[in-house]
Amino acid sequence: MxxxxxxxxxxxxxxxxxxxxxxxxxxxxxxxxxxxxxxxxxxxxxxxxxxxxxxxxxxxxxxxxxxxxxxxxxxxxxxxxxxxxxxxxxxxxxxxxxxxxxxxxxxxxxxxxxxxxxxxxxxxxxxxxxxxxxxxxxxxxxxxxxxxxxxxxSSTVTSSSNSSAPTVMGCGNNTLFCLDFENTAPGTIPSGFTQEGNGIAVVQGQEARSGNRSVKFTSTNASNYGYFKKNSVSGTHWGRLYYKMKTPVPNINTWLHGTFVTSRGNNAEFRFVDTVQEASGKHQYIYNVEPGDVSLQGAYAYNFDSSWVCTEWYVNHQTQTYRFFRNGEELFFTNGGRTTGATNLPGFAAVPASLDWLGFGFRSYQQSGGIEGWIDDVAVGGDRIGCNTPQPSSSSAPSSSAPSSSLVSSSSTSRGVSSSSLPSTSASSMPSSSSATSTSSAASASSLPQASTWSLNPSASYLNFVTTKNTHVIEAHSFGEISGAISDGGIATLTINLSSVNTGIALRDQRMRDLLFEVVSFPNATVTLAVPNGLLTNLAVGSTSEIDVTATLNLHGVDQPLATRVSVQKLTNNRVLVQNLTPVLVSAADYDLSNGVEALRAAVAIASISKAVPVDFTLVFDAR
Incomplete structure (x- = not known):
């Protein structure tokens, strides 16, 4: 049953x-x-x-x-x-x-x-x-x-199916390095790494999450710290690190800033696992960048205790996005009062395609009585490694693509995975399961038909948008006619018949066609996207892949990029379901539509109409 x-x-x-x-x-x-x-x-x-x-x-x-x-x-x-x-x-x-x-x-x-x-x-x-x-x-x-x-x-949170508490170390697939330190002699440096600072060492017989060896760190201020560093790491990668703090953590009655994972590239420092403890003893996680000391900030919701904590981070230089997980739970950060994972905000140095190095350890930036703790089971790769279960085999999991620069330029890891084993794709492709989570599959990818083209099923698909008028009145609308396909060259297109706009009021539909969209001159809007290599053919029936994508929207004669996160689910061998997981915000100003919005407002004599609208879609494609 x-x-x-x-x-x-x-x-x-x-x-x-x-x-x-x-x-x-x-x-x-x-x-x-x-x-x-x-x-x-x-x-x-x-x-x-x-x-x-x-x-x-x-x-x-x-x-x-x-x-x-x-x-x-x-x-x-x-x-x-x-x-x-x-x-x-x-x-x-x-x-x-x-x-x-x-x-x-x-x-x-x-x-x-x-x-x-x-x-x-x-x-x-x-x-x-x-x-x-x-x-x-x-x-x-x-x-x-x-x-x-x-x-x-647009307001719902999605979370990965493998986001439960950690139970197994696991190295995942497409791994750059995976260290449990059992093969690293105490007092030595892991193979393929260099050391910066004196406050870090491999130890035995103290605290360890797996086996009996780990890395101990000690830091009393910004000049007394330690990192183990790996050179030439891609600006698009997943990482995982477990830490355990020696308690009680010194409280200096103001706040304490410390970094577990950092990197450098293009004369900037990117702190991927960073934390700040306030005077109350609570601490937050942040994504911090120098120069400028600018941050994406989480909530002061955690205490340093004597337990092992699993942290995961994901950074994507192509979409300039950042994600963070604590014990499998995704945390969401803010900047300027807005929830965001963007890494290219004003004042932020953008994450480069290749980082000079990435290091793990600990560095305290304030004078303190001495921060001590341990790190274990550290891994970085092109796919999510996770805290709890090993990744599924390649025959049943969505394919993953590392950036064309590959994840590393050095030779081996402590698990014996060489950099030459990491896949390389064209520069235009984006990681699929590097930002993906998959449910277990019902069939291996190799059994799937190698369909060369896919057609949009319009009866099973929809595209909606939401407008706001007079500040508080929110209304949902849709387009009745959409069409699309995915070519054998991997180019997806979606065509929206703007004359098919449906707001539920015929007069308003006509005004949108004439005053806003100007359908006589611009009858359609078109979205184009390069589909990641192998995504559809390698995705098994019953599996879901979540990926970050950047498409091009042609609207009102203007081309602009649009970034979002989508879920791709293989329903059957010949049917795929695609949905957006994050809001797609379309701004009137970007597409020379501001005058049209004002014309609509004047036509109905209201105080205001929003000039930015969230768009929501569900698209079903059938193989042909």
């Missing part, structure tokens, strides 16, 4: 994970609520406003056999009522029944889908419904879909 677990994308607690939706300089803080669960089924409110809400339910086939057909039920106790839904067949009027639609009724093992609902509510907060049904206790088949409307998906 197959077992199912319905899972929700975890919401961001307020203050730490709340993502603002920026439009025309106005922040709409999206409230994220805790999911409610009954047995295996869960329900989460993604977004709510004065009179409405959106919610998402996500289901995973965690069994070993394919399943088909599912339905679930719930009832609201208060005033909440459903007004619309997507990727599901709804029936009833409180209680409600949700069943799969035709194309998402079959679910391979470890394949996931989600569906969403939008509804009305009273003055009380949106209710957390309790879900029931055979799928909830694993006694029947079920199937999921994925999508949510722009306003909710």
């Amino acid at each position: 197959s077992h199912f677990a319905a899972i929700v994308k975890p919401p961001r607690p307020l203050g730490r994970f709340c993502r603002p939706l920026w439009a025309a300089g106005v922040s709409l803080a999206i409230t994220a609520l805790t999911p409610q669960a009954f047995a295996a089924c869960q329900y989460v409110v993604n977004d709510q406003w004065g009179g409405g809400f959106t919610a998402t339910i996500k289901v995973t086939n965690s069994g070993t056999a394919p399943v088909s057909g599912w339905n679930i039920n719930w009832r609201y106790n208060g005033a909440d009522r459903i007004t619309s839904s997507w990727n599901v067949t709804m029936s009833g009027s409180n209680p409600y029944t949700a069943s799969n639609v035709g194309w998402n009724g079959n679910l391979q093992p470890n394949q996931t889908v989600e569906f969403g609902v939008q509804g009305s509510k009273g003055s009380a907060p949106a209710e957390l419904a309790v879900i029931s049904g055979a799928i909830c206790d694993g006694s029947a088949s079920s199937s999921p879909t994925s999508s949510a409307p722009a306003s909710s998906r």
Whole structure:
């Protein structure tokens, strides 16, 4: 019997994970609520406003056999009522029944889908419904879909399927180096590394996360520290490091800044695992850059204690983005009051394609009574290495691509992985599972058809956008006609018929066509993207890959780059589902549309219309 677990994308607690939706300089803080669960089924409110809400339910086939057909039920106790839904067949009027639609009724093992609902509510907060049904206790088949409307998906947090607490060291695939220090004699330097500073040494018989050797660090100020350094590391990589602090950590009654992982390139220093402890004893994680001492900052939410902590970082010089994980949980950083992972903000030195060196150890930047601790199980590579489980074999995992410069120019690692074994791709390609997480696969990649072209399935796809008027009035719109394909050369195109804009009001549609888009001169918008090499052919059925992409949008006669993070899921051998995971913000000023927005505002005599809109999409491609 197959077992199912319905899972929700975890919401961001307020203050730490709340993502603002920026439009025309106005922040709409999206409230994220805790999911409610009954047995295996869960329900989460993604977004709510004065009179409405959106919610998402996500289901995973965690069994070993394919399943088909599912339905679930719930009832609201208060005033909440459903007004619309997507990727599901709804029936009833409180209680409600949700069943799969035709194309998402079959679910391979470890394949996931989600569906969403939008509804009305009273003055009380949106209710957390309790879900029931055979799928909830694993006694029947079920199937999921994925999508949510722009306003909710743009505020939802995604987290990796392998983001639980650490249990296994693991080296992953496509590894530059992976060090447990068991083959490094105490007092010596790991092979292929150099040492900077005296406050670092391999030790035996003290603290160790695995085996009986580790690296001990000691630092009392900026000039008393130590790093082990690896030369010539790519500016696009994943890293993992465990640390354990000797407690109590000295408190100097102001704050204490210290760095575990740092690097240099283009005359700048990039501190990938950095921390600041304030007078209260709480510490935060930051991404810090010199010159300028500028930072992306996390929350003061952690204590140094006597436990081992797993830290992971990901940096991508192509998209200039940064991500950070603590014990498998992704943390989100802010700069200037905005949640962001951008590494090329004003005043920040951009991460270069190749770093002169990357080092691990510890350096304290303030005078203190002496910071001591240990580091173990350090790894850097082109794929996410993780804290808990070994990476799946290459036959069942999404392919990964290291940048063309390769991850390293030196020879060997402590695990015997040479740099020559790391794959190299064209400079235009972007890492797939270097920024990807995958669910376990139902078939090996080698069994998949080598489809040369893919066509967009418009009936199973959508593209929505959200506008804000008079500061607080938010409305969702869509385009009724979209088409697209992926060529055998790996170029994806999406064409949007701007005349098909659908706002639910015919007069407003016509005004958008005439005053904003000027469809007589500019009938279509076009998106083009170079698909990462091997992504579609190597992705196994039931697997999902998350990647950072930069596409080109041609709108109103203007070409501009757009960066986002997308999920790519192989539904069947011949069907792929692509969704954005982060908001795609389109600014009117970038596409010479500001005058059109003003013309719309004047036509309806309102105070304001936002000049930046979030765009949300779900695209289904079929092989042909």
